[in-house]
Amino acid sequence: MTPAFTGTAFAGAAVAVSAAGLAIAAVNAVAAPRLRADRPVTEPVTVCVPARNEADTLPLLIADLRAQRDVPDLHVFVLDDDSADATGAAAAAATAGDARFTIESRAGDPPSGWLGKTTACARLAELAAGRDGILVFLDADVRLAPDALAAAAGALRRLRVDLLSPWPYQVAVTPAERLLQPLLCWSWFASAPLPVANHGLRPSMAVACGQFLVFDAAAYRAVGGHRSVASCVAEDLELARMLRRSGRRTAVALAGHLASCRMYSSAARLRDGHGRWLWTQFGSPAGAAAVLGVAALGYTIGPALARPRRWGLAAFGCAVTSRLLARRAESGRRLATRDGLDAATHPLAVAGLAVLTVDSHRRNRAGSITWKGRPLATRARIAGP
Structure with a gap:
């Protein structure tokens, strides 16, 4: 194979992959549902917050939850999951006696075959068992605008789905965060056309973000809730897939104007945080190699080796534009220079x-993966397609 032919082959692959990603991103920029505050919620809304070593972040979320509007029947359950810091005390102080909040503590490691988060979420679901309507799971590091819950509940019913995943704006501050965190949204925004993904039942096209999950409570319980995904690292995605397998619809919606989350505040935490679940993606090491190979053709090796060079520049331009479209949609605000x-x-x-x-x-x-002081790899399993 001559160098010229190799460069042309890379050029064709790079342009094809990056242009396809741009086309999908352009469709989603127009068609993706967005949360909007429109009317008060007329049914119960129950929020579940698992928290382990979140003494600094949990009070901020509690303050946001106390400030929610147009959710007259709201109750929040917070579980201090065997924290080594003052998470429980911080939560109690932040609620300031608000009767809408119930705080419980859990001690010890997860049971055999369970992971920490699924254990905590299953316990929270038990606490919420007496309440119907809408069931929400929130990570402790999520921030909410005052209309976020009402808008999410309204979108769940307006879209007629059993699980809505409002996608928060992923805050990125450090160089490592700015490099990698925008890929979380871009990865599905430039690959899953939402007019198809949100309206079908194909499990492989489900999109979910465990930071903010909004369920029809009856549907959540019908598929077994977090008990049915006890050993899944990507429990959010597996719950969405389970609902689809049972004939129930799920959807993702853009929520960056009402919700945000800063997942990791350093390069080390980013590596540990992504490292705990990336091995579960794409089904197997071979699947990961195939997907990453296509990504390399479209976004790294392909554009670099493409000949003529204008093809490589075209592929690079498509990639940058698709990422900007994803970031603009995710944030819900105008792009800044740093985004470019x-x-x-x-x-x-x-x-x-x-x-x-x-x-x-x-x-x-x-067997060396840990998260928040607990081993994961020895007890975790991969979600099914």
Whole structure:
């Protein structure tokens, strides 16, 4: 194979992959549902917050929940999951005696075959068993605008789904965050056309973000809730897939103007956080290699080796534009200069994701993955397609 032919082959692959991603992102920029505050919620809304070592972040979420509007029948259950810090005391102080909040503590490691988060969420679901209507799971590091819950509940019913995943704006501050965190939204925004993904029942096209999940309470219980995904690292995605397998619809909606989350505040935490679940993606190491190979053709190696060079530049332009469309939609606000600078690093970001994925598989094989002081790999399983 001559170098010229190789460059042309890379050019064709790069342009095809990146242009397809841009086309899907353009469709989603127009068609993706967005949360909107419109009317008061007339049914019960129950919020469940699992919290482990969240003494600094949990009070901020509690303050946001206390400020919610147009949710007259609201109750919040908070579970302090064997924290080593003052999470429980911080939660109690933040609620200030608000009768809408119930705080419970749980001690000890998860039972055999369970992970920490699924254990905590299943316990919270038990506490909420006497309440019907809408069941919400929120991570402790999520921030909410005052209309967020009402808008999410309204969207669940307006879209006629059993699970709505409002996608929060992923806050990125440090260089590592700015490089990689925007890929979370871009990865589905440029690959899953929502007019198809949100309206079908194909499990492989489900999109979910465990930071903010809104369920029809009866549907959640009908599929077994978190008990049915006890050992899944990606329990959010597996719950969405289970609902679809049972004939129930799920959807993702853009919520960045009403909800945000800063997942990891350092490069080390980002590596550990992504490392705990990236090994579960794409079904197997072979599946991960195939997906990352296509990504490399479209966004890293392909554009770099494409000949003529204008093809490589075209592929790079498509990649940057798709990422900007995803970031604009995710944030719900105008793009800033830094967004453009971050998008220009897209080839490095995709390469960084590949490195993190390989590292996650390596650590999983070694049994060395931990999260918040607990081992994961020895008891976790991969969600089904």
